[in-house]
Amino acid sequence: MRDTHCDYSGDRDEALVAYLYDDIDPAARALFDAHLTTCAACRDELSGLAGVRARLGRWLPPERQPAAASRSSPATSHQSPATRRTWWREIPAWAQAAAALLFLGVAAGIANFDARYDSSGLSVRTGWSKRAESAVPAPVRGPETNAPWRSDIAALEQRLRAEIGRSNNAGTTLASVATRPDRPAAALDAETLGRVRSLIGDSERRQQRELALRVAEIMRDVNAQRQADLVKIDRSLGLMQNNAGMEVLKQRELLNYVLRTSQRQR
Amino acid sequence: MTWTDEELVARSISGDADSFNELIRRWERPIYALAYRTIGREEDARDVCQETFLRAFRALQGFRGQAKFSSWLYRIALNLCHDWIRRERRTPVVQAPEDVDLMALAAAAGPSESVEDLLARKDLTRAVERAMALLPDEQRTAIVLKEYHDLTFQEIADLVGCPLSTVKTRLYQGLTVLRRELAKSGGSERPRLRSVAGRTS
Numbered sequence: 001m002r003d004t005h006c007d008y009s010g011d012r013d014e015a016l017v018a019y020l021y022d023d024i025d026p027a028a029r030a031l032f033d034a035h036l037t038t039c040a041a042c043r044d045e046l047s048g049l050a051g052v053r054a055r056l057g058r059w060l061p062p063e064r065q066p067a068a069a070s071r072s073s074p075a076t077s078h079q080s081p082a083t084r085r086t087w088w089r090e091i092p093a094w095a096q097a098a099a100a101l102l103f104l105g106v107a108a109g110i111a112n113f114d115a116r117y118d119s120s121g122l123s124v125r126t127g128w129s130k131r132a133e134s135a136v137p138a139p140v141r142g143p144e145t146n147a148p149w150r151s152d153i154a155a156l157e158q159r160l161r162a163e164i165g166r167s168n169n170a171g172t173t174l175a176s177v178a179t180r181p182d183r184p185a186a187a188l189d190a191e192t193l194g195r196v197r198s199l200i201g202d203s204e205r206r207q208q209r210e211l212a213l214r215v216a217e218i219m220r221d222v223n224a225q226r227q228a229d230l231v232k233i234d235r236s237l238g239l240m241q242n243n244a245g246m247e248v249l250k251q252r253e254l255l256n257y258v259l260r261t262s263q264r265q266r
Numbered sequence: 267m268t269w270t271d272e273e274l275v276a277r278s279i280s281g282d283a284d285s286f287n288e289l290i291r292r293w294e295r296p297i298y299a300l301a302y303r304t305i306g307r308e309e310d311a312r313d314v315c316q317e318t319f320l321r322a323f324r325a326l327q328g329f330r331g332q333a334k335f336s337s338w339l340y341r342i343a344l345n346l347c348h349d350w351i352r353r354e355r356r357t358p359v360v361q362a363p364e365d366v367d368l369m370a371l372a373a374a375a376g377p378s379e380s381v382e383d384l385l386a387r388k389d390l391t392r393a394v395e396r397a398m399a400l401l402p403d404e405q406r407t408a409i410v411l412k413e414y415h416d417l418t419f420q421e422i423a424d425l426v427g428c429p430l431s432t433v434k435t436r437l438y439q440g441l442t443v444l445r446r447e448l449a450k451s452g453g454s455e456r457p458r459l460r461s462v463a464g465r466t467s
Contacts, residue, residue: 011431013434013435013438014431014434014435014438016438017434017437017438017441018419018434020441021412021419021437023418023419048445049441049442049445051445052441052444052445052448053413053441055393055394055444055448056394056409056413056414056444057413058391058394059303059391059394059395059398060391061298061299061302061303061308061311062302062308206308206309
């Protein structure tokens with residue numbers, strides 16, 4: 001990529017990056033500006049890297065609403081920002097644990113869902129990690145590795161239990177912040193239940209959307225593979241027809257020969 | 267009245283829970299975006315984001331203001347991302363449950379964004395994601411922090427604990443790899459750099 005004819009006196013790569021991001025002091029910028037007027041290689045590379053930045057600029061994370069806005073239950077949505085509390089601070093630790101376990105269980109089922117249609121037919125796989133070809137070879141492990149999320153669930157459960165224990169002892173921990181004496185216990189329970197349901201609903205919707213996406217991708221792959229198969233079949237049929245035609249021609253020539261020979265004998 | 271991050275931290279330490287909530291509201295999106303672009307998976311990025319704030323909350327007493335609150339938060343998030351990457355690399359793939367009716371589930375799904383739109387968006391960003399995944403962690407981190415979080419070279423150097431020149435070198439090397447990989451995947455983009463366009467013309 002680097003042109004050997006570039007005669008920039010300083011560290012050219014560093015200067016180029018600093019110039020690219022406009023994070024450069026004025027003297028260095030002036031120096032590099034002057035260099036650019038005479039160096040086609042640097043101009044080309046700068047333009048290429050700016051193109052990369054343009055592509056990077058289109059890489060957006062999936063939409064995500066802020067927790068405070070998206071996860072508030074209707075019961076608390078009327079509260080002013082000053083009194084609104086973040087969802088995870090109001091839900092008791094046991095409810096957080098339940099929601100987290102449920103979420104992990106569902107996610108474990110279809111996380112990294114991967115389905116393929118190829119010469120060996122339709123195959124479906126899921127997992128926490130990337131496909132084997134892109135990962136470091138997995139070490140040989142015991143039977144418990146068939147369900148890796150179990151250890152995650154156990155660890156999370158242990159953590160949350162510890163959290164619950166701490167919240168029972170200390171008055172300022174996360175769960176206890178939500179317990180306010182001016183609110184009846186039934187109202188708190190209903191609110192908590194509503195939020196847990198909302199959390200579970202959010203999680204399910206996300207999973208379903210992901211699944212729909214995967215299914216659409218499968219359908220696209222299946223169609224592509226079908227097209228490829230049809231082309232292959234078409235070619236094979238053409239070959240067979242060609243072979244059959246050749247065979248007929250041979251038979252006809254043989255028949256003509258036999259007829260000619262028999263006429264001569266008469 | 268708008269409090270600075272550092273003032274909100276001080277108020278949180280003195281027991282004002284709403285101040286910490288305000289910090290979450292301010293920094294949730296950037297932290298989630300950082301996590302997503304570093305580890306590449308939406309659900310896990312959410313987990314990392316939540317864990318970042320949990321850890322920050324627990325460690326708030328130890329925050330002495332030597333660095334900006336945002337830098338401190340970024341460091342926690344990056345550490346969690348790197349933990350996640352290490353863990354992910356040694357985790358095996360598991361088999362799908364056989365009793366799941368995929369078509370019925372897909373038919374019942376009511377996505378807010380249509381599947382076609384989702385596919386188009388995925389196609390658009392897949393090339394970038396693949397190219398980014400090829401980079402070593404330190405190059406990817408430098409690019410994410412510079413490109414999407416607009417940190418200065420010095421701030422990145424302080425955050426990841428390396429010399430300033432190393433940050434620039436990592437960025438140069440990473441961008442060069444991306445340029446090559448994106449060229450393979452096809453398509454070109456006109457440069458949007460106002461400074462470059464203006465100064466080189």
